[in-house]
Amino acid sequence: MTAADLLSLATTTIALATPLLLAALGELIAERAGILNIGIEGLMLTGAFAGMVGSYATGSPSMGMVTACVAALGLGAVFALWVVTLDVDQVVAGVAVNLLAVGLTGVLYRALFGTTGNALTVAAYAPLAIAPDVALLAPLRQPAPVYPAFALVPLVWLLLFRTRIGLRLRAAGEAPQIAESVGVNVVAVRYAAVLVGALLAGAAGGYLSLAYSNTFVEGMSAGRGFIALAVVVFGRWTPLGVLAGSLLFGAASAAQFQLQAAGVAVPYHVLLMLPYVLTLLVLALASRAARGPAALAQRRSVGAATD
Amino acid sequence: MSAPRSLLRALAAVALAFAASVVVLSASGAHPLPALTALVAGAAGDRFALTDTVLKTCPLLLTGLAVALAFRCGFWNIGAEGQLLVGALAATTVGGAAHAAPFPLPVLAALAGAAAAGALWAAIAALLRIARGVNEIVATIMLNFIAARVLGWAVHGPLMEAAARYPQSDPVPATALLPVIAGRVHAGVLLAVALAVVVWFLLFRTVIGFGWRAVGDNPRAARVAGLSPARALLTAVLASGALAGLAGGVEVLGVTGRLFEQFSGGQGYTAIAVALLGRLHPGGVAVAALFFGALAAGSGAMQRVAGVSAVFVAIIQAGTLLALIAIEARPHAQDESAAAKSLSDGVATP
Numbered sequence: 001m002t003a004a005d006l007l008s009l010a011t012t013t014i015a016l017a018t019p020l021l022l023a024a025l026g027e028l029i030a031e032r033a034g035i036l037n038i039g040i041e042g043l044m045l046t047g048a049f050a051g052m053v054g055s056y057a058t059g060s061p062s063m064g065m066v067t068a069c070v071a072a073l074g075l076g077a078v079f080a081l082w083v084v085t086l087d088v089d090q091v092v093a094g095v096a097v098n099l100l101a102v103g104l105t106g107v108l109y110r111a112l113f114g115t116t117g118n119a120l121t122v123a124a125y126a127p128l129a130i131a132p133d134v135a136l137l138a139p140l141r142q143p144a145p146v147y148p149a150f151a152l153v154p155l156v157w158l159l160l161f162r163t164r165i166g167l168r169l170r171a172a173g174e175a176p177q178i179a180e181s182v183g184v185n186v187v188a189v190r191y192a193a194v195l196v197g198a199l200l201a202g203a204a205g206g207y208l209s210l211a212y213s214n215t216f217v218e219g220m221s222a223g224r225g226f227i228a229l230a231v232v233v234f235g236r237w238t239p240l241g242v243l244a245g246s247l248l249f250g251a252a253s254a255a256q257f258q259l260q261a262a263g264v265a266v267p268y269h270v271l272l273m274l275p276y277v278l279t280l281l282v283l284a285l286a287s288r289a290a291r292g293p294a295a296l297a298q299r300r301s302v303g304a305a306t307d
Numbered sequence: 308m309s310a311p312r313s314l315l316r317a318l319a320a321v322a323l324a325f326a327a328s329v330v331v332l333s334a335s336g337a338h339p340l341p342a343l344t345a346l347v348a349g350a351a352g353d354r355f356a357l358t359d360t361v362l363k364t365c366p367l368l369l370t371g372l373a374v375a376l377a378f379r380c381g382f383w384n385i386g387a388e389g390q391l392l393v394g395a396l397a398a399t400t401v402g403g404a405a406h407a408a409p410f411p412l413p414v415l416a417a418l419a420g421a422a423a424a425g426a427l428w429a430a431i432a433a434l435l436r437i438a439r440g441v442n443e444i445v446a447t448i449m450l451n452f453i454a455a456r457v458l459g460w461a462v463h464g465p466l467m468e469a470a471a472r473y474p475q476s477d478p479v480p481a482t483a484l485l486p487v488i489a490g491r492v493h494a495g496v497l498l499a500v501a502l503a504v505v506v507w508f509l510l511f512r513t514v515i516g517f518g519w520r521a522v523g524d525n526p527r528a529a530r531v532a533g534l535s536p537a538r539a540l541l542t543a544v545l546a547s548g549a550l551a552g553l554a555g556g557v558e559v560l561g562v563t564g565r566l567f568e569q570f571s572g573g574q575g576y577t578a579i580a581v582a583l584l585g586r587l588h589p590g591g592v593a594v595a596a597l598f599f600g601a602l603a604a605g606s607g608a609m610q611r612v613a614g615v616s617a618v619f620v621a622i623i624q625a626g627t628l629l630a631l632i633a634i635e636a637r638p639h640a641q642d643e644s645a646a647a648k649s650l651s652d653g654v655a656t657p
Contacts, residue, residue, distance in 0.1 A: 036444070038385075082629060086636035091383055091444060092628060095579050100625035104331065106618030111335035218618070226448055233445050269460035276449045276456075280431075283441045297444070 010139040017250025019204040023228035026200025033193035034173035036297035039097025041225025047072040047205020049105040052216035055122040068206030076198020124214035143211035157239040173293035324626030342613040349608020350601035364600030369554035371581030371592040373547045380543035381523035386447025387551040388575025389454035390425035394552025397424035399566040402483030413483035425552015426545045433544035475567035485561040493561030507589040519543045
């Protein structure tokens, strides 16, 4: 592998890690508050679609990104209403949100743009020329949304572990009943966490249609939301771990493209499999203490069921 | 809760979902009446449509039973998709290898292979939970992805058709295919219906099924009563995985005749909706599978005739789920003791 190959690998890795990072940071916040949002896949798909529509309507990728976030917030609010207020099962509600997103984006796409077969392209983000134009720094020249995505890593860490809000959020995820008894408004905290998570998932989707590409195709999220779930687990529910996981999954996908380009056909499926296998191994080998929030995915009314 | 009331709630959920989806249709600029007419015609309009419905129902019934059985034991098997895929892979491999044996050995071997593969695949998640306390939701989702990659690798590699033109397997030899009952309807449909009865019997008329339900309702109480939660969990998950694996085997041997990359189309995920709408009861699951099977069959016709995207049915599925769990939501109920209770609650007894 030449130096040029490595640089291109690094560039693609960052490009592919960004949507995972955005979505996984959002999922991390929700999960730390005790809400397992499997619907993140659907929120991402919604963001990708709405982002494209927004950019199509305004000609501005930034407006597209805003549209993506708003649309995902809307669907996220539905999810929050169901899992926080109605206190229904989070897995079922998440599955429903994913189905809903597939249906809504598919029907609306066909209704708005028909089926001409022509690829619909919209105004998208171009790589920023913030680094000097030398080959070595090429991986640093990325579309604008990449930078805030990576900047979020320390910010989320500060939020979760160095603020009162973060303390309350984690309390809601570890022991909601106790948190409630010492005055934490668990309902409000969980609403906020789900909505922030939805917003970030929407941004991740917007990145797909406005930065990683300049179009929308049905089912565009292609399982990335589920990968973000894995990234959170892989990262052991910490922002730094999530960053590492996103880069690992991004690198595995990027390497797959390079192998494909090099004409190596077979191992690429195996390579794509590795991050998932690794996640399972990390889960299996991690100490039970590093298994995530104690009240994750439990309904408030049911409480901590211990086996 | 009584069975009629439970049924009423399911019907109310379906009605609400249809109402909501009509609103979405209108909002998207389509005319709801022709679209829904095309949907119904495509699901039940003629013999061809009815056959389609039956064929689409079959894998959903098997995976729905799989999910329901595992949920009953308190195991969130989100992995029916992956178990279905490895089942299809095993059926293709075994069917090809055993095709020279006299009928009905090749097809039986292929089905057994599918069931075994699905069971083993599911067992990974069960063992991870039992031995290491790993959350099965995450584990089964990971296993779905791994299964999809294994299948992708197989049809690009060792199982790729001899012509090596497309990433798909050669057709399964005719001797290993499921016999046809009538028209395009294959014997796998009978197998699925029979297995629904078997699952009902296991769950409600045997000691082992009682153990599954007891562990699902309250693992601690089950242990105090002398049951082994780990053993119950493992056997339930093995049975669940076998059912989902069979779904993949039946689909290969009865419908597609060969393996290809986008083999499932998410049926393992739809199965979750099937199981829940069917109140985790085999009879209910059968009705729910028929409902979702009919939707799947009708959606193609709706897209052709009325120009509404076939994924429209996903909105109906989602709406049904959301309505159902909302109808049954009891915020701040304090009298429940285990997470699984929330599921078994509202489920009709036999």
